[in-house]
Amino acid sequence: MLRFLMQRLLALIPVLFTVAIIVFLILRLTPGDPAAVIAGNNATNEDIDRIREQLGLTKPLFTQFGIWLSGVLQGDLGYSFYLNKPVTELIAQRIEPTLSLAAGTMLIAVCLAVPLGTLAAWRMGGWLDRILSGFAVAGFSVPVFVIGYVLIYVFAIELQWLPVQGYRRLFGPSSQGVGAWAYQLVLPWISLATIYVALIARVTRASVSEALTEDYIRTARAKGVTEQVVLLRHALANAAVPIVTVIGIGIALLIGGVVVTETVYAIPGLGSLTVDAVLNRDFPVIQGVVLFFSVLYVLINLLVDLSYLWLDPRIRY
Numbered sequence: 497m498l499r500f501l502m503q504r505l506l507a508l509i510p511v512l513f514t515v516a517i518i519v520f521l522i523l524r525l526t527p528g529d530p531a532a533v534i535a536g537n538n539a540t541n542e543d544i545d546r547i548r549e550q551l552g553l554t555k556p557l558f559t560q561f562g563i564w565l566s567g568v569l570q571g572d573l574g575y576s577f578y579l580n581k582p583v584t585e586l587i588a589q590r591i592e593p594t595l596s597l598a599a600g601t602m603l604i605a606v607c608l609a610v611p612l613g614t615l616a617a618w619r620m621g622g623w624l625d626r627i628l629s630g631f632a633v634a635g636f637s638v639p640v641f642v643i644g645y646v647l648i649y650v651f652a653i654e655l656q657w658l659p660v661q662g663y664r665r666l667f668g669p670s671s672q673g674v675g676a677w678a679y680q681l682v683l684p685w686i687s688l689a690t691i692y693v694a695l696i697a698r699v700t701r702a703s704v705s706e707a708l709t710e711d712y713i714r715t716a717r718a719k720g721v722t723e724q725v726v727l728l729r730h731a732l733a734n735a736a737v738p739i740v741t742v743i744g745i746g747i748a749l750l751i752g753g754v755v756v757t758e759t760v761y762a763i764p765g766l767g768s769l770t771v772d773a774v775l776n777r778d779f780p781v782i783q784g785v786v787l788f789f790s791v792l793y794v795l796i797n798l799l800v801d802l803s804y805l806w807l808d809p810r811i812r813y
Contacts, residue, residue, distance in 0.1 A: 504801065508794050515790045516568070516783075520561050523779050530577045530777035551577055564783065573787070574780035578773070583784035586769060593663045593765035596677070597757065598750050600685045605692035606743060612693070613700025613739075614732055618723070620705055628697055635694025644687040644760040651683060658683050661762035684761045688754070692746045699742040703735035710734070736807045744800035748793050 531547040532539070548554050552563070567574055573583035616625040652660040659680055664670075666677040707713065708731050716730050755767035762768075766785055773781035 500805075501798075501802070504798050508798075511794060512787070512790060516565065516787060517561070519783050519786045520564065521557070523782055524557055524560070530779060534577060534776075564780075568787070573784035576773075576778055576781050578776040578778045578781075583780050586781060587766065587784060587788055590764060590766045590769045592665060592667060593758070593763050594754055594767060596666060596681060597684055597688070597754055597763065597765060598747070600678075600681055601688040601692060601750060602743070602747060604685055604689040605696055605746070608689070609693045609696035610700050610732075610739065613697040614704050614727055616697070616701045617704035617708060617731070618727055620701075625701070628701065632694040632698045635691050638690075639756075640687055640691060641756050641760050643690055644683070644757060647683050647687055648760075663761075663763045663765075684757050684763065687760070688750065688757055692750070695746055696739065696742055700735070700739050703738045704731050707731040707735045733807075737804055740800055740803050740807065744796055747796050 531544045531551060531553060535543045535547055552560060555563075564574060571584070573587075575582055576586060579586065612624070612628055616622075616628045619625060648660055651658045662680060664672050664676045664680045666674065671677070704727075712734075713726060713730055716726050721730075754765065755770060757763070758765045758767035759771060766788070770782065770785050772778075773785070
């Protein structure tokens with residue numbers, strides 16, 4: 497297992513290097529000049545040229561990439577063009593809301609979707625199975641921002657049960673406790689979890705229903721094993737690999753959903769930071785956030801692969 501882990505960690509190096517090159521080149525080759533954005537509408541060409549010189553944008557692309565990559569290897573993601581702050585500091589300030597939103601969403605989605613999908617497979621063709629199928633279609637079809645605006649209108653504006661927008665920190669001097677933190681995130685969690693409950697429940701239903709047709713299930717029932725044990729210890733346990741896989745994919749898809757949801761609910765996370773950086777052509781911030789998400793994504797995939805060894809011992813060989 498240690499050898500497998502080392503091989504996967506070494507394989508991450510060319511992946512992240514390729515991502516760094518692609519992001520760097522795409523940002524530099526797309527239209528738009530960050531110096532012009534910083535200078536403002538009334539700036540002269542001389543002002544813009546001076547800012548470009550200060551930002552190092554007049555140097556060759558290869559030189560710019562070498563300087564940026566050298567800083568990354570030392571833990572320095574550069575300085576924001578627009579905010580004039582270290583990118584690592586900006587990411588550290590915004591990471592808590594994003595991780596809170598993502599972790600809460602996946603926790604809700606998994607806790608709801610896996611039991612629902614298992615029960616739907618157990619009673620295939622029943623009323624729960626039909627409801628789940630309809631919910632899955634609706635969950636995939638409706639964009640997350642539409643779900644968000646509907647929830648805001650119903651629960652925040654009409655019923656006034658929940659807050660509309662904003663974020664209350666869980667850690668730090670401004671923290672108001674776990675209750676205030678969770679209360680502020682209820683609507684964003686539900687907005688995102690709706691999609692992932694549909695995704696995970698659908699895959700769980702398909703995997704468990706396939707497992708229920710296997711010979712070992714019939715053998716277990718013939719031995720008098722209760723249906724609860726059959727579902728949990730035999731069917732669900734043997735269907736865990738595809739379920740864990742789709743959860744890992746869901747976390748990757750969640751990165752895009754977080755950007756939209758943070759914008760709808762005015763949450764000061766990495767998603768809103770990325771949107772502002774794109775609008776201001778803030779290259780270092782965009783590169784830093786994308787690289788951070790890339791590292792997070794490949795590490796999650798690594799954890800998913802390692803979980804296979806625990807879920808199915810046959811994979812060891």
